[in-house]
């Protein structure tokens with residue numbers, strides 16, 4: 240059955256592959272990122288330029304959905320920001336810039352869109368192996384990985400808060416995927432998984448995973464990093 244998805248971080252990397260894959264399969268996709276030149280509007284792909292740190296812009300997007308009578312089946316919070324810097328050199332601003340996208344932006348978008356999400360629908364938060372307690376950790380990623388840890392707990396909390404009504408909330412803690420972000424985090428490292436391969440897995444999970452999971456953070460990784 241064809242569904243309606245909102246996918247963030249759609250201008251490049253995993254989100255771009257995901258938006259293309261889903262829309263080419265016939266699903267309606269609202270593809271959100273600041274830059275949208277890489278996304279060609281089609282009958283099923285609707286690029287929306289949004290900075291997730293701008294709550295006013297998110298509200299305007301929600302108004303558009305309301306006007307169009309849109310019901311969302313899956314929200315995939317995939318957008319992410321990363322800073323790779325020794326902790327001693329990071330400023331409060333660095334931490335803030337990462338958290339504003341990965342945590343506060345994700346929380347704002349989710350809160351504002353929940354009224355539009357089908358009760359049997361699914362919110363999938365894209366997290367990272369580095370945000371899991373007890374996983375391998377890497378220097379330089381203090382702001383990034385700690386923000387993903389916050390995303391994981393937020394996911395569990397929302398699943399609890401909405402467990403009697405829906406939608407379902409799950410997190411996917413990704414391992415290395417070949418994208419610009421991976422290159423920034425681990426320069427020169429070759430990931431065993433492409434953005435397209437990961438997109439295929441995430442799409443299937445977003446459309447079906449809520450039948451089997453709620454409030455889970457699932458590691459999706461076959462390598463370290």
Ligand SMILES: NC(=O)c1ccc[n+]([C@@H]2O[C@H](COP(=O)([O-])OP(=O)(O)OC[C@H]3O[C@@H](n4cnc5c(N)ncnc54)[C@H](OP(=O)(O)O)[C@@H]3O)[C@@H](O)[C@H]2O)c1
Pocket residue numbers: 247248249250251252253254271272273274275289290291292316317318319320340365366367368412413414415416417418419420421430
């Ligand atoms: N690649 C990996 O190995 C890996 C591993 C673990 C987890 N992840 C997670 O997977 C997700 C996708 O990562 P990726 O590797 O595809 O990253 P990427 O290539 O760096 O893409 C990040 C996306 O996030 C968007 N974004 C960043 N700041 C934004 C903002 N303020 N407002 C709206 N959109 C914003 C970017 O679009 P604009 O710049 O156009 O706004 C871009 O589309 C992220 O959450 C990342 O943490 C990736």
